[in-house]
Amino acid sequence: MKSWWRHNWPSAAVFIAVVAIWEIAVDLLNLSSFVIAKPSEFIAEMWTSRELLTEAAWVTSEEILYGFLISIVVGIAIAVALARFQWLERALYPLIVLFQVVPKVALAPIFILWFGYGLAPKIVLIVVIAFFPITLNMLVGLKSIDKELLLLMRSVGASKNQVCTQIQVPTSLPYLFAGLRIAITFAVIGAVVAEFAGAQDGLGYLIQFASTQLDTPLMFAALILVSLLGLVFYYAMSLAEYLLVRKFPHIALQSTN
Amino acid sequence: MEFEGIKAQGLEKRYGSGSTAVTVLEDLDIEIQPQSFVSLLGPSGCGKSTLLKILGGIEEASAGDVTVNGLPVADAVKERQFGLVPQKAALLPWKSAIDNIRMLRQIATRKKRGADIDEAASKALEMVGLTAAANKLPHQLSGGMAQRVSIARALALDPQILLMDEPFGALDAITRDEMNLRLADVWAETRKTIVFVTHSIPEAVFLSDVIHVMGTNPGRIVETLEIDLPRPRTLDVFDDPTFQEYTAHLRRQLEPKAVA
Numbered sequence: 001m002k003s004w005w006r007h008n009w010p011s012a013a014v015f016i017a018v019v020a021i022w023e024i025a026v027d028l029l030n031l032s033s034f035v036i037a038k039p040s041e042f043i044a045e046m047w048t049s050r051e052l053l054t055e056a057a058w059v060t061s062e063e064i065l066y067g068f069l070i071s072i073v074v075g076i077a078i079a080v081a082l083a084r085f086q087w088l089e090r091a092l093y094p095l096i097v098l099f100q101v102v103p104k105v106a107l108a109p110i111f112i113l114w115f116g117y118g119l120a121p122k123i124v125l126i127v128v129i130a131f132f133p134i135t136l137n138m139l140v141g142l143k144s145i146d147k148e149l150l151l152l153m154r155s156v157g158a159s160k161n162q163v164c165t166q167i168q169v170p171t172s173l174p175y176l177f178a179g180l181r182i183a184i185t186f187a188v189i190g191a192v193v194a195e196f197a198g199a200q201d202g203l204g205y206l207i208q209f210a211s212t213q214l215d216t217p218l219m220f221a222a223l224i225l226v227s228l229l230g231l232v233f234y235y236a237m238s239l240a241e242y243l244l245v246r247k248f249p250h251i252a253l254q255s256t257n
Numbered sequence: 258m259e260f261e262g263i264k265a266q267g268l269e270k271r272y273g274s275g276s277t278a279v280t281v282l283e284d285l286d287i288e289i290q291p292q293s294f295v296s297l298l299g300p301s302g303c304g305k306s307t308l309l310k311i312l313g314g315i316e317e318a319s320a321g322d323v324t325v326n327g328l329p330v331a332d333a334v335k336e337r338q339f340g341l342v343p344q345k346a347a348l349l350p351w352k353s354a355i356d357n358i359r360m361l362r363q364i365a366t367r368k369k370r371g372a373d374i375d376e377a378a379s380k381a382l383e384m385v386g387l388t389a390a391a392n393k394l395p396h397q398l399s400g401g402m403a404q405r406v407s408i409a410r411a412l413a414l415d416p417q418i419l420l421m422d423e424p425f426g427a428l429d430a431i432t433r434d435e436m437n438l439r440l441a442d443v444w445a446e447t448r449k450t451i452v453f454v455t456h457s458i459p460e461a462v463f464l465s466d467v468i469h470v471m472g473t474n475p476g477r478i479v480e481t482l483e484i485d486l487p488r489p490r491t492l493d494v495f496d497d498p499t500f501q502e503y504t505a506h507l508r509r510q511l512e513p514k515a516v517a
Contacts, residue, residue, distance in 0.1 A: 149347040151341065156334075156414065
């Protein structure tokens, strides 16, 4: 704890200073609480509306979790398939890249139309946004196999499946985790945007609802909570990575954590 | 069946087509006697690595054919007659030395686990003097040690032929001498047929029974030289007048010709 403090005190100090200036500046400039809430206000709001916020956070967490897990499966499956079958890559890769140009946030209303107001459209939007960085990074990783190693495999008549499972997939793990870090933040964005587009619950819905009620402290409280949620997911994934590193130590050697 | 060595006739290797085609090897014949130590010696870009890969069935020739033991080279690959030692050690960074050795044999034999795999791996590691480093990860090994693991990995396949593609090219001079001594020992002990690619003249003379000297543009064999030095050879052989005659002769052969 002591060494943690020694390392992190500058960022902690800046954080405290910003919160303090925020609090004082709102008072001094006499800004209305409709425009901007003071930290003390929305922290109080977080406490008074704790039941509402917890329930909303739970709904959003569920969306992020399912969406992210499905994104991992879809992202990895596409990457492995593209790396394994060249004809598939030639056929699909340009289309996947083309699809990335579509502002996927704009698809949210369509998914609401197709899948209703429940969990399904949120998950679909998250997957559509978050699979791409996973696929892209994993694909780069799968292709970054050492040429000499490939020759070695060929010299003993190894099959393409053997090369893929024994060498390419483990080699790609550091790349995969780099992709997952991007994807998890995308997943949080996807969940909030999907809730904006149409929902009956969740933190995104709460932000929008609070904005129609001009309840700025509640908006800020929900916003802070979404950010914290993103942070929790991010570190949960770092923990998963740490556990995997113990099995495949080369991840730690290459990734910049 | 008696092992008959490698025979290749009329080998040709081209890359690309039309006006941009590059001929790497042209009309090349080579014969490699069983249980001999044969070096392919030549300057960079003479196609010696390509020739090695063609002889080992890793690359296909554009024309000509290679037979191993009277069989087409592709069949020899299936019968696991080759062990490759590539330029870089190319060890899997997440596997220990012994597991790297085991894995290639597992893939080659299409077997998951087995006493024979463990035994072959430990024996091979012992042969290169690295038993103590069995459980080290590649990043804990020095360059020379990594190359020895790479050699052990090939030996553990128990192939007829070892294909070595400039395995010591990246090592410092002192480590390189040490590796040459070890390799000479391994060869004496196992009597594998070894095809060894190098651009170091003393290394080729020290190790080989036969040296095929290659020339460039296009790659071809310009001379085949038998090395008649007694074995076992120690580093003292470097001071032997016969050794020096060989190296002097080869140096003249490989000298860049003055442009007329």
